[in-house]
């Protein structure tokens with residue numbers, strides 16, 4: 001996978017080479033043994049880029065996972081792919097075994113032949129520039145030996161060994177002969193080994209691990225077996241309300257402590273943690289920060305996934321993308337914009353609500369009662385916490401009434417309250433960036449005063465245009481008035497639906513809508529509703545004017 005671009009300036013360089021040089025040299029320079037990964041410290045770029053190179057290729061950080069497939073997709077190859085994707089890293093896969101598995105347990109295992117594991121390794125490593133290899137289920141001693149000789153043939157930056165022996169359900173995935181070969185050929189070349197208590201105990205010949213002091217001893221012994229860094233995971237340690245993992249870099253022991261997340265959905269945490277470590281290393285991180293980031297990612301994902309329910313067994317999978325428990329996935333009707341939603345667009349104003357002593361929720365309810373077809377929360381003075389709380393309540397109000405709710409300017413609030421979309425202006429977050437953050441199913445409106453802006457809005461993937469100010473307004477300071485001519489120019493230059501805004505009310509809405517432009521779908525108003533004693537009455541009157549005009553221009 002390669003992305004190329006050309007630098008416009010006179011100084012250009014090969015980014016691929018530079019990145020490779022940067023991470024490889026900085027990683028190598030800090031490694032005392034055979035020279036791969038460092039323990040800590042800031043990354044420095046390698047030598048100066050070759051000025052003669054014109055093409056710039058972005059090197060994509062790449063993890064190769066060598067592991068088993070989990071049909072339930074909570075652990076194994078599937079967890080590795082999700083973890084790497086969530087951490088923004090490319091992940092290739094060599095499958096060592098196919099398991100028939102679900103949240104109840106492992107019903108069957110079919111090992112991939114050693115020859116075919118070798119073939120997969122050759123295919124990936126001979127072609128792709130793999131940064132980090134991460135191992136999971138290695139079901140036979142032969143497969144471990146094949147992997148070890150592949151790693152001899154093809155150099156990678158780091159090797160992360162997750163010594164998978166027993167599944168979360170207690171099923172054995174790799175026997176004692178595998179352990180012996182792991183000790184013999186993998187640990188000596190591992191940059192980190194990440195056993196849980198059972199696996200650490202098995203690697204150490206049955207050593208009892210019941211306390212953090214035992215974990216310290218285990219980490220030191222595993223380090224003596226050759227792994228440059230060791231992470232002994234204490235998730236199963238009894239009697240602790242914290243999850244304590246012990247990290248050893250050959251010199252210092254670190255107790256990595258975090259509150260234990262109480263959840264059924266822990267299937268695949270080991271695979272995910274190791275993959276995240278691999279992903280961070282592939283991005284160029286030193287080892288300790290890679291482990292800390294990975295641990296925090298897993299904690300966060302477990303916390304977000306507490307409510308989800310997949311499968312009937314005792315240990316469910318969790319959500320690597322922190323998305324499954326959002327209401328947006330509860331099969332509710334998506335609020336993809338219907339242009340007719342722009343007909344009577346009510347935009348709130350915290351100052352006006354304050355003046356009339358109304359809550360935002362009450363103002364929104366009244367506007368909808370009077371006929372508003374879409375709501376925008378434009379709360380310029382609200383503090384973030386208050387705004388978010390109000391936005392959540394307004395979401396309930398709007399959702400129960402089937403009315404889309406958009407947030408003005410604040411993408412963070414829109415994300416946090418799962419709003420139907422946002423409205424941004426020319427100096428707010430660009431539409432493309434907002435789209436990347438919000439995803440394909442949210443509505444994005446953008447303010448345009450000129451045909452050029454309107455054309456750009458379409459190119460950027462906006463859903464509608466807000467165009468104004470049609471008339472002078474006191475609601476928005478220093479707002480340029482473009483008039484009906486300006487509105488016409490915007491409408492004619494864009495394929496997007498347009499809503500007119502600025503100084504519009506019952507007295508002049510007719511003049512706007514009688515332009516009869518096909519993509520002019522309605523009016524957006526602030527003071528005409530919210531700076532009035534009775535919002536619903538005003539909304540009703542405005543709705544009538546708009547309806548009458550619409551039937552006239554038909």
Ligand SMILES: Cc1ncc(COP(=O)(O)OP(=O)(O)O)c(N)n1
Pocket residue numbers: 345347376378408409423424425426428445446447465466467468476499501524
């Ligand atoms: C429907 C609609 N159109 C235009 C605007 C103005 O947005 P913007 O230019 O970002 O100015 P502020 O509203 O943020 O002051 C709008 N809010 N809604």
Ligand SMILES: Cc1nc(C(=O)O)sc1CCOP(=O)(O)O
Pocket residue numbers: 347447466467468469470472473474475476479480501502503504524525526527528
């Ligand atoms: C928020 C806003 N945007 C405008 C633009 O021209 O883009 S005018 C405006 C204020 C609209 O308030 P009222 O309906 O009270 O005039």
Ligand SMILES: [Mg+2]
Pocket residue numbers: 408409423424425428
């Ligand atoms: Mg704005």
